[in-house]
Amino acid sequence: MKAPSNPPRGDQTRRALIVAAIDVFGRTGFDAASTRALARAAGVNQALIGYHFGGKRGLYIAVFEHIASQMQEHMVPVAEEVTRQLNELPRYGAPRGELAQTLLLNLFDAFLEMQGGEAAAHWVPLVLREQQNPTEAFDIIYDSLIGPVLGLVTRLVAIASGMDETSEACRIRTLMILGQALIFRVARGTTERQMLWQTLTPENISAIKQQFRQSIESQFSQRAILS
């Protein structure tokens, strides 16, 4: 147990650098961000990046570990609750498809909520860059969050749609659903001009959630028709 009034100086410096670096790396990318700019934004000396993180690259990795743990805080409790409810249900039966759809929406509500935060505007560009050119930093975030959550989503999509969970078609549909939720951050420039949204306000997120819900419901409603 550590007294809250006693934060060691080094920890403060590390934290300031990481928080500032999310912003600076997010704006300009890894190469364009100079250690001088990073240090200035954090209000610390430039040489401290080398001391605490071994160099610019080390700080970059630390930033991704920080982002991963922040995303986990948002998503893991919801994912665990969803898993719990899913496992409690009988293996077969009519309500199972509808439950999966509901759980899917719960999961994406949390995801869209996370994206709504102002912090997301900073780390989304970082993650996107890693998606295009995956390095060690991408593994950190994929292994600890994206992979597991996507696995859960695939399972829910399979149950809600009646598809085989292991089929290519099911995994394609799962990614498409993810695309529907991500597009507003990913294509930020287009969103700005198309929606006339400068930033994603809570009202915007609420409107997105509503349309997302309708889209999911209609995509899986054919079940009712087929059965």
Added chain:
Amino acid sequence: MKAPSNPPRGDQTRRALIVAAIDVFGRTGFDAASTRALARAAGVNQALIGYHFGGKRGLYIAVFEHIASQMQEHMVPVAEEVTRQLNELPRYGAPRGELAQTLLLNLFDAFLEMQGGEAAAHWVPLVLREQQNPTEAFDIIYDSLIGPVLGLVTRLVAIASGMDETSEACRIRTLMILGQALIFRVARGTTERQMLWQTLTPENISAIKQQFRQSIESQFSQRAILS
């Protein structure tokens, strides 16, 4: 009319630089790409970037003009044909919704086909970076292609779904549909691990098209229920 056997030396250099720069900028981003690396990839002298484009920034802009005209070659003929068919139809009537759905799928077939090309792997990262941090280069591509095509898509979505074309809900749904088509390039790292696809082969694109079609059909099938 220019004889094909007489390409002026300057044009050859400009073209080589632009083609190589799409690759180099796409891999590493604007800042990380050195003029030396750009010149080496094009097989020309480093000083020629300054001579022909005024500097690295000028080459970057030229790259986006090139990308915009390439995208136009793919999309404009299809977009014009869609517009023509749409305007020929009676303003009201039962088949109008179904036609809009068909035209929407035609448009996105062309779009997905374009994304399938190996060239797309290079310029998608470029456009994505501009989406996060729009500059003059983004305007080039938005004004000449993204904006107009998205306007057409919005119109089709409105007709197919019965929504008001100018409503926020309709524009949100339009962007979500775009997200479904873009996710496989945008979240490349995730696609690789989730689908076990190293590159997007024609077979992959074909599978995506098929799922995209099913998703669109089910999303707009509620019309049949409501009417």
Added chain:
DNA sequence: GTCTATAGTCGGATAGAC
């Protein structure tokens, strides 16, 4: 743990010969 100072490298731009 933090600072100053600097070594060593590499970048973009350009002058001037051809």
Added chain:
DNA sequence: GTCTATCCGACTATAGAC
């Protein structure tokens, strides 16, 4: 139009005082 050579600024990393 193309080349060589070079200027000069900016960068990362680190040695060494405190």
